[in-house]
Amino acid sequence: STRTPVAPPRPGGRGQTYRPGARRRPGQIVAAGFVVAVVLGATLLLLPAASTTAHRPTILEAVFTATSAVCVTGLTVLDTATQWTTFGQVVIMALIQVGGFGVMTLASLLGLLLSRRLNLQTRMVSASATRSVGLGDVRTTLVGIGIVTAVVEGATTLVLAGRYVVSYGEEPLRALWLGLFHAVSAFNNAGFALFSDSLSSFATDPWICVPIAVAVVVGGIGFPVILELTRSRRRPKSWSLHTKITLAASAVLLVVGGAFVTIAEWTNPATLGPLDARGKILAGFFQGVMPRTAGFNSVDTGAMNNGTWLGTDVLMFIGGGSGSTAGGIKVTTFMVLFVVMWAELRGDPDSVLFGRRLAPAVQRQALAVVLLSMATIAVAAITITSTSPFTSDEVLFEVVSAFATVGLSTGITAELAPWHQGIIIMLMLAGRLGPVTLGTALALRERQRLIRLPEGSPIVG
Template sequence: MATKQEQLLHISDKSPVLRFVTTVRDFVDRVANSSPARLALIVFALVILLFTSLLSLPIAAANGQVTPFHDALFTAVSAVCVTGLTTVSTALHWTFFGQLVILIGIFVGGLGILTLASLMSLMVSKRLGVRGKLIAQEAMNAGRLGEVGTLLRIVISTSVAAEVVLALVLAPRFIILGEPVPLAIWHAVFYSISSFNNAGFTPHSDGVVPYETDLWILVPLMVGGFVGSLGFPVMMVLLATGFNVKRWTLHAKLTVQVSLMLLGAGAVLWAAMEWTNPQTIGYMSVGDKITHSIFASVMTRSLGFNLVDMNAMNSPTMLLTDALMFAGGGSASTAGGIKVTTLAVMFLAIVAEARGDSDVKIYGRTIPQGTMRVAISVIMMGATFVLVATGLLLGISGASLDRVLFETISAFATVGLSTGLSAELPPSGVYVLSVLMFAGRVGSITLAAALALRQRRQLYHYPEERPIIG
């Protein structure tokens, strides 16, 4: 009598579907165990292609026509990479189906590249290999490998819970403002998912500008975006320990501290630079100026909603916005940029070097040399991406450097603030920004995770010799 394994093999020999499933499962197992980072890239690319196909359907466009490939691809990349840049109006070009596809893309992309790769590995092969668990552990700062599966469920449930709360807060306000109940609920859900995932997409043709003095709408958007930018590892620490700072992990302490510092400094500097600008906030009351400044500081960190015309800002303000966008939010979060912990580690390394300390120390902990090498790699890779893309777009668009640099950093840092350049670019420029958004969303995370595991034992060391630095 044939064994169960032999029966399955016999069935698979006759069934093309089973052969295909087996092939896919074996491929996922092989890639997940040999290179989880590569699996993450493949998964993210496949997800983007799926949403591009859906947005290319005539049912997704308001005019009933097939959306040009470069516009569908750009929108799909922007949604899955939770950026918010657009080449066509989200409110006017897309039907409800198209907007729903975008919203699902934002939610899926907000879970993160490594989370998606881990979920795919679990769904296809029913297990997560050791290297896959190590990657997920590194991404979510899990204490033990056995916690990874539980943390994946917590990530999804936390996202859903936060977005439901935001929607419940926003829906009554849209109803009070006169919107039909179904439309108000839809707009509340859209804004809740878009804000928590730091996407910056808006279902209104004029964005959030009509609500520039409405704190009932602005405050939930700011809170949702800021909490989302902290990252799932920090949120899980806060849920477990509350505000008992002594029990926080070093990552949580650095992320919260630097995020609050950047929020405060960004608001003060933005206000100082735009206080008298009549094209932005110069004509407003003191209270509205303060609201706009805080809102702008939160938005530039990755969320991407805007209350003022980016082209109307003063040049120093645009430079400040570039810097805040490049810094971004927390690691393993829905925000982009080089991440605040990267910034913190490099600052601490500079301070240690200035003091002559051999170790980089903070909060009673020593930061490993390997972590600093990863931070340097992330910063250099980000700067290289921005430099190359800026050069390409300058040649393609012929626009001024400040507009091109602003759009480039916004795309790389997955912020979504725009001077309108994205909609003006030819298809070649749109593809450049699409690649940049993809690289910005998956590049630094994957690089950091991959490098963190590339620790190999060396049996010998060459003699040390210091080159002259500086």
């Protein structure tokens, strides 16, 4: 009864392609869900019960905060620690959890649908059997993501709460709340913190920094990978190409990113300079993990040198794993393009990674995701820089941070003009939903070209 008849190719003229319209719907539904969550969240944050008496938030500020939470970005125009009451902070935490869960579910289901379709193409199995993702798959995915979320957030909460009680003299209930909030914020790569200086007070405390970094990495690696690891942890050879790429690329980026920040900031008196060697390495690697794409900071981002900003821009742009809470273009996208380039330089007509040829369609999808992302960032950065008093390196950092839903900031977000903050809001939404839906929408689309044109080869370079 679930049979879906396959539509025959429509007759078409020159250059016409055949695309069923239904393919765009999942992205649109989720986008609508995000907007609803933002509106609901902003409304709650506007309630008197959400704010301390200090400052009544404007609608723009409430929408900005809600968008930042739902998109798990972490950029703020108001200080999370002092602006909001516990009720307001619970609203933010709930928005983070909804947004993170939503995007993980979306990306995982789209990925599942995609792999079914690819299996279909490869194995020539009857279309009706494997074409779509059934209710059973959805339930399994939801439950799986729920379990992973609960386990990681629970464990992180306990470690953090214990540390807050033992070493910082917090009351148990307050410590549990602090632990829970930062665990949720970390696993969902949200970067919101209940301290005005983010985690700067804990820069040299491995009992705070390490569990948070671990939660960030696990949350940012993606549910499809976690699922495969729990099922066949001891048989690395059986892992899918996606899992292998994600793990390898994440490991390389963590090491390279951490080493880069540590070395670049080693002597900076405003960041790592005053710390001892152990503290420099802990804080430097923490800051190298955060661009993938958590956005906590344990040293002052605004005081980092400009070269570290540029390097961090690159790390933030790449982001985390597909089907994760992280943002950016995703490590697989980056690796695909890198491997294509490498193959081209080696003179190899096939782009090979872990014993597999990368499908040409995947190469084009990666290119489309990266170029569109770059174009979005360039247009936003040029627009804001041209019409604001800030330098382009500050603006570029903020724009990349928003688009990759990182939340690191040189400190200019709150000082931007309202319409610039509006651009940042749109960047957060576009960056949260764009690459996910674009990448899978492109991959899922039916394709058929009825007439092929003659080939042409312009001179390149």
